[in-house]
Structures are given as C-alpha cells and as structure tokens.
Amino acid sequence: MTKRSRRLTLGAALVAVLGMIVVLGLESFGHSGAESHADGAGPLASANDPNEVLSDAVDPTRSHAGSWTFGMRLCVASGDSRPVIESVAPHQSVGGGYRFLGALVREFTPSSNDTPIISVDYYPPSATQVPDALHDISGYAVSTVCSTDPNAPYTELLIGMMVTSGDGGGWHGVDVRYTSDGQHRVLVINNSVLICGNAVRQCGASQTQPALAS
Amino acid sequence: MVRTLALVTCLSVATLMLPISASASAPQSVAQSAPGAVPMGIDGASLKMQTVGPVVATGKLLDATGHATAGSVAAMALPNEEYNRKLTVPVRIPTPMVGWAAAGSNGVFSLRVNPSQIGLDYARSDGTVNLIVLGWTTTSQAFTAFTARVWSSGKLIDASSAVRTVPAITINASQPLVSAAINATGLQTGGATVRGAQPAVPCGWVGPFSTYDAMTTIGKTEPWGADTGWMVSQASESTTLGTAISYNAGATWGANGSSTSSVATTKTWPADTNYKSYQRQMRYGKYQYCYSNTWGEFVMYGTGGYGSTAIGYQYYSHCAPLDPGTWSRSNSSGNHYTDSAGVNIKGAIGINLSVDANYDTTHTISYTTASYEQICGDNNVPAYASNVNTYI
Numbered sequence: 244m245t246k247r248s249r250r251l252t253l254g255a256a257l258v259a260v261l262g263m264i265v266v267l268g269l270e271s272f273g274h275s276g277a278e279s280h281a282d283g284a285g286p287l288a289s290a291n292d293p294n295e296v297l298s299d300a301v302d303p304t305r306s307h308a309g310s311w312t313f314g315m316r317l318c319v320a321s322g323d324s325r326p327v328i329e330s331v332a333p334h335q336s337v338g339g340g341y342r343f344l345g346a347l348v349r350e351f352t353p354s355s356n357d358t359p360i361i362s363v364d365y366y367p368p369s370a371t372q373v374p375d376a377l378h379d380i381s382g383y384a385v386s387t388v389c390s391t392d393p394n395a396p397y398t399e400l401l402i403g404m405m406v407t408s409g410d411g412g413g414w415h416g417v418d419v420r421y422t423s424d425g426q427h428r429v430l431v432i433n434n435s436v437l438i439c440g441n442a443v444r445q446c447g448a449s450q451t452q453p454a455l456a457s
Numbered sequence: 458m459v460r461t462l463a464l465v466t467c468l469s470v471a472t473l474m475l476p477i478s479a480s481a482s483a484p485q486s487v488a489q490s491a492p493g494a495v496p497m498g499i500d501g502a503s504l505k506m507q508t509v510g511p512v513v514a515t516g517k518l519l520d521a522t523g524h525a526t527a528g529s530v531a532a533m534a535l536p537n538e539e540y541n542r543k544l545t546v547p548v549r550i551p552t553p554m555v556g557w558a559a560a561g562s563n564g565v566f567s568l569r570v571n572p573s574q575i576g577l578d579y580a581r582s583d584g585t586v587n588l589i590v591l592g593w594t595t596t597s598q599a600f601t602a603f604t605a606r607v608w609s610s611g612k613l614i615d616a617s618s619a620v621r622t623v624p625a626i627t628i629n630a631s632q633p634l635v636s637a638a639i640n641a642t643g644l645q646t647g648g649a650t651v652r653g654a655q656p657a658v659p660c661g662w663v664g665p666f667s668t669y670d671a672m673t674t675i676g677k678t679e680p681w682g683a684d685t686g687w688m689v690s691q692a693s694e695s696t697t698l699g700t701a702i703s704y705n706a707g708a709t710w711g712a713n714g715s716s717t718s719s720v721a722t723t724k725t726w727p728a729d730t731n732y733k734s735y736q737r738q739m740r741y742g743k744y745q746y747c748y749s750n751t752w753g754e755f756v757m758y759g760t761g762g763y764g765s766t767a768i769g770y771q772y773y774s775h776c777a778p779l780d781p782g783t784w785s786r787s788n789s790s791g792n793h794y795t796d797s798a799g800v801n802i803k804g805a806i807g808i809n810l811s812v813d814a815n816y817d818t819t820h821t822i823s824y825t826t827a828s829y830e831q832i833c834g835d836n837n838v839p840a841y842a843s844n845v846n847t848y849i
Contacts, residue, residue: 301780316840359838360778
C-alpha cells in the first residue's frame with residue numbers, strides 16, 4: 244500500500260468512526276435524553292395539572308384476587324398531532340412484593356354502564372367491568388382531548404400488577420414515554436398505584452398522606 | 458364563635474399607621490381622566506393618568522336600576538394576613554389605590570393594577586392581592602371585593618398571555634354617590650367627620666371595630682357503610698371567602714364579592730365512618746369607610762381553630778369501581794369545594810357568606826374501603842369532582 248493510499252484508508256476509517264459516534268450520540272439523546280415533563284406541561288396529559296396527586300392502594304387481604312388493574316386518564320393537552328405511546332415505567336418503585344404485569348389502553352365514552360375505573364380485580368380486567376376493546380400501549384395514538392366534561396370521550400391507561408409477597412409495593416408516579424411531532428417525551432403522572440404490605444402502609448392507615456412523585 | 462369589641466379609638470394616620478413598604482411610581486402613558494365627581498376616599502389626582510400594569514379583572518358597571526352605564530372603578534388593596542394579625546385596636550388601615558379603569562357606555566371595563574403600588578403588607582405569599590373595588594357613576598356608587606393574581610412563581614404575570622383568565626366582576630352602583638370636597642385648608646370633607654387636623658389624604662377604611670370568629674366549611678366526606686373517610690388540611694391552603702357590605706351602618710348586610718385568606722396550621726382529622734363536613738375557623742373584622750354609614754365585613758386570617766359537623770349522605774352519579782384499600786386525592790385541576798353559605802357568620806351580620814376551597818397539594822381527601830365498592834363524584838369523575846363519596 245502506498246503512503247497516499249494508506250492516508251486515504253485511514254481518513255475513510257476516521258470518517259466512519261466519527262459518523263458512528265455521531266449516530267450513537269443522536270440515538271442516546273433521542274431515547275435516554277427524552278424530555279420529561281409534568282402533567283399539564285406537554286402535549287400528552289392525564290389530569291392536565293401538575294398539582295394533582297392521586298393514590299390508590301389495594302388491600303390484598305380484603306381482595307379476592309392476586310392481581311389488579313389500575314386506571315388513569317390520558318388525553319391530548321396541546322398540539323395538532325396525536326401522541327404515540329411507547330412504554331410505561333414507574334417514576335419511583337417501592338417495595339419488592341409486587342410484579343408489573345403489563346399495560347393496556349382503551350378509548351370509550353363514559354356512561355352508566357361503562358365508567359372509568361380506579362382499580363378492579365385481575366389483569367387483564369374482565370369484560371364485565373371494562374367492556375371496551377383493549378389495545379397494547381406500544382404504538383397507540385391518543386386522540387381524545389383533555390376535557391372537564393364528564394361525558395366526553397375518554398382514553399384510559401390500564402396498568403396491571405400482582406402481589407408476590409407480603410412486602411407489597413408498587414409505583415409512586417407513572418412515567419409514560421411517548422412521541423409527539425417526532426420528539427421523544429416522558430409524561431410524569433402523579434398517580435400512585437400500590438399494593439399494600441410491609442412496604443406500603445396506606446391500607447387501614449388513617450393518617451397516611453398520598454406520596455408525591457419525586 | 459367569639460365576638461370581641463375593640464376600643465373605638467380612631468388614631469391619626471400620622472401616628473399609628475403601621476410601616477408599609479409601598480413604593481409609588483408615577484404611571485406613564487396617555488392621560489385619561491375619570492368622568493364626573495370623585496367619590497369620597499378616592500384620590501382624584503390618581504385618576505388623571507391611566508394605570509400601567511396587568512389586567513386583573515374584567516367586568517360591568519351597572520347603575521342603581523341595574524342597567525349598564527358609563528362610569529369608573531377604582532381598586533384599593535387590602536392588607537394581607539400578616540398585617541391583619543398585628544391589628545389589635547381600630548386603626549385607619551391603609552388601602553392604597555392600585556389601579557382604576559373607565560367603564561364605557563356599555564358598562565364594560567378592564568381593570569389594571571400597578572404592581573409597584575402593592576407593598577409587602579398587601580401582597581400575599583401566593584402572588585395575589587385582595588382588592589376592594591369602588592365603582593361609581595355621576596350619581597351612584599357601590600363596593601365589591603375580589604382577589605387578583607399579580608405574580609406567579611415570583612414573577613409578574615404575563616399581561617399579554619392570551620390563555621390567562623381573569624375574574625369577571627359586576628358592580629351594581631346602587632347607593633347615592635358621596636363625593637369628596639376639599640375645603641379651603643385642603644382637608645377632605647363630604648360626609649366625613651374631620652377629626653382634628655389631618656393631612657390632606659383621602660379617607661379610607663378604619664377598623665376592625667369588632668372581630669368575629671366564623672367556622673367555614675372546606676370540604677366533606679361521606680363514607681358508605683363501614684368505610685372510613687377523613688381530610689387533611691395543611692398549612693398554606695388558601696380559601697376564598699365571601700365579604701359583606703352594609704350601607705346603613707350595619708342595620709342590614711349584603712354579600713358583595715370575596716377575599717382570599719390562608720392559614721399557617723395543619724389539621725389531620727381522624728378516619729371516621731360518619732358523614733362529616735370539615736370546618737376551619739377564620740377571623741372576620743368589621744370596618745367603617747370614611748366615617749360614613751358604609752361598613753365592610755372582611756376576612757382577616759385563620760385562627761388555627763378547626764371543627765367538624767355531622768351531615769347527611771348525598772348520592773352522586775359519576776362513579777368508578779374501586780378495590781378494597783385506600784384512595785386519596787389532592788387535586789387542584791378539578792373543581793373547587795364551594796358552599797354559598799359556608800361561612801357561618803350569621804350571628805354577626807344576619808347572613809352567612811360563601812366559601813370556595815380549592816383542592817391542591819395541601820388539601821387531601823381520603824377513603825378506606827373494606828369491600829368492593831365505588832368512588833363517586835358529584836359533578837365529574839372522582840379525580841376531578843367537587844365532592845366525592847363511596848358507595849356500594
């Protein structure tokens with residue numbers, strides 16, 4: 244190999260390496276660097292207010308089931324495009340006595356026979372309690388607009404959990420990863436979904452405050 | 458409920474006015490004079506220039522027959538809770554005019570305030586200020602009150618923001634205009650008893666001549682069957698409470714607007730199977746305007762007292778299934794708890810006044826259910842309703 248051809252080869256390799264670094268950098272920014280926002284501060288929302296704090300703690304000693312489905316609203320707060328859900332994760336996980344079973348989503352118009360849920364037995368939920376078509380969250384485009392009308396179309400995120408030990412546990416806050424207008428974002432919902440046990444003392448604890456997602 | 462009578466000793470502004478960090482800056486822009494006579498207590502010189510600052514309310518001015526009319530409105534700032542706690546005897550409480558607006562022939566006005574006129578003794582910690590607003594025509598006048606948001610997160614609100622909503626107020630100028638007149642010595646007269654030599658400043662509100670500790674309802678729980686419910690009210694929770702005005706020296710009173718007050722104490726009620734409403738005690742004060750027959754009953758501050766009362770159960774229609782366990786809500790995006798007669802002050806003025814308690818991160822409702830039940834909201838799903846209870 245001549246000196247000139249060696250320089251050209253090294254140059255091409257350097258360009259290729261630099262290109263890979265740029266691509267990898269962009270990829271990591273696009274996923275791990277997704278913009279996180281509070282409820283009401285981005286295109287996708289739940290209560291559409293960052294000050295809302297909700298908490299539901301299921302008591303496994305009084306329930307007939309070993310798994311449960313928790314519900315919370317999703318809605319489009321701003322923008323013209325429909326946010327597309329990628330995944331959900333705990334904002335903060337507590338306790339070691341539970342397992343995340345999965346997440347589904349439904350869209351419906353509330354009525355006396357078809358209402359939003361706080362929590363119901365089993366995951367997936369039975370058709371008698373959740374009578375609508377259930378969709379996998381990955382790739383689901385949310386289209387219902389945030390509204391104060393109780394009769395407006397409603398999109399509900401359904402999170403399934405089961406108890407694995409007396410420790411109990413769950414999520415303090417729910418992170419919903421989604422894409423909107425080509426941007427990756429994370430909605431932080433201040434809604435705790437919990438299974439009571441040694442690590443979660445809400446059940447029967449009359450003085451306990453709902454935990455704020457940190 | 459406690460009623461105390463303070464010494465009726467009106468002290469001169471020069472000797473007993475509490476220090477107020479109020480700085481005034483001359484308003485700028487095009488001169489705009491208010492039409493007609495100037496009511497007693499209003500600084501006519503301030504009406505010669507337009508107020509520069511954010512719009513804090515829109516509204517309509519009505520005449521004595523209830524028809525829209527041209528005229529003017531002027532906003533005076535009321536002191537905050539911290540200032541009110543220092544009051545032990547009646548003093549002339551400084552109520553600086555912080556803004557004014559002209560109402561067109563259709564009665565419509567947009568009221569601005571000058572933030573630089575609102576001192577530390579008036580600005581509330583959440584960025585709001587309680588205002589007492591006087592509206593007048595060429596022949597009539599009347600008061601109302603409301604709470605204006607001027608700052609948010611420590612910054613002046615964006616006056617140009619299209620998404621910001623401001624209160625809409627109506628002033629029914631139902632009383633005869635009592636105009637100010639300046640005599641040869643420069644002292645303001647006209648319906649006001651001039652007590653000795655006073656500086657040539659507008660007269661204003663004097664008080665409190667008496668105080669009344671009223672229990673105000675801030676929420677309720679209605680647990681079904683063996684369920685339990687409870688409330689936590691934490692320090693810094695704000696509640697909007699009705700104000701009352703009398704134009705006949707306290708013979709009769711009418712509800713006219715509202716003011717906001719917060720408390721510095723925390724209360725956690727015990728879990729209970731009974732249906733209960735929860736009360737917080739607020740101190741009201743009685744004030745007199747310009748030594749006239751116009752009196753006002755304004756909320757001053759929270760006393761730290763709390764209570765609860767047994768109530769009945771109401772059926773709500775927006776229900777969601779709930780597994781046995783504990784559900785809690787601290788929410789400011791939903792509706793407020795409102796009660797048009799939630800301030801029990803009838804013993805002082807013959808009527809009760811309104812309360813509007815906003816659910817926020819310092820105000821929590823909780824239920825523990827022992828079986829499979831429902832959480833029901835009165836006017837929306839439980840997460841956003843004004844009231845929620847449990848039901849089988």
